[in-house]
Amino acid sequence: MSDQPLVGIIMGSKSDWPTMEHAAQMLDELGVPYEVRVVSAHRTPDLMFEYAEQAEPRGLKVIIAGAGGAAHLPGMVAAKTLVPVLGVPVKSRALNGQDSLLSIVQMPGGVPVGTLAIGEAGAKNAGILAAQIVANENEAVRERLRDWRQAQTEAVLNCPDPRVEA
Numbered sequence: 001m002s003d004q005p006l007v008g009i010i011m012g013s014k015s016d017w018p019t020m021e022h023a024a025q026m027l028d029e030l031g032v033p034y035e036v037r038v039v040s041a042h043r044t045p046d047l048m049f050e051y052a053e054q055a056e057p058r059g060l061k062v063i064i065a066g067a068g069g070a071a072h073l074p075g076m077v078a079a080k081t082l083v084p085v086l087g088v089p090v091k092s093r094a095l096n097g098q099d100s101l102l103s104i105v106q107m108p109g110g111v112p113v114g115t116l117a118i119g120e121a122g123a124k125n126a127g128i129l130a131a132q133i134v135a136n137e138n139e140a141v142r143e144r145l146r147d148w149r150q151a152q153t154e155a156v157l158n159c160p161d162p163r164v165e166a
């Protein structure tokens with residue numbers, strides 16, 4: 001596979017990276033090329049529009065957008081592109097990410113954002129889901145996903161006693 005990014009991981013602030021790196025780690029494991037950028041609907045609105053408008057012509061197949069608090073980034077990006085947007089609610093300090101979740105999930109009908117769980121699990125699953133979308137047209141990624149899922153299942157089955165370290 002070429003190194004041309006197929007997934008764009010964007011986030012409202014550098015401070016979101018400890019959460020969003022879990023999406024990047026999954027894409028690394030699954031061998032899906034991606035790019036990472038800080039883009040904010042609030043702080044860099046012109047860049048956000050440009051990023052969303054250029055996503056399709058640049059060949060991105062999925063955008064993962066993480067943001068916390070008044071998390072407008074995923075919805076605003078989704079409003080400007082047909083590339084599927086997966087939203088990751090970053091856990092905010094003040095409200096534990098409930099604000100992020102509701103900001104991202106409650107889109108008006110007609111502009112979908114696929115919303116994941118709050119925090120690290122959401123970022124990890126966004127990476128896996130992005131790979132699954134890419135896999136619709138990419139047999140190599142599909143096989144890596146199959147192996148990864150199988151390894152996950154075996155790890156649980158091989159260590160059924162919760163007191164024993166895997």
Ligand SMILES: Nc1c(C(=O)O)ncn1[C@@H]1O[C@H](COP(=O)(O)O)[C@@H](O)[C@H]1O
Pocket residue numbers: 011012013014015016039040041042043066067068069070071072073074090
């Ligand atoms: N929700 C947004 C957007 C946006 O939606 O465009 N831009 C930044 N932010 C969020 O503000 C929080 C605090 O950011 P700072 O840590 O930089 O103050 C971050 O979680 C970021 O995603």
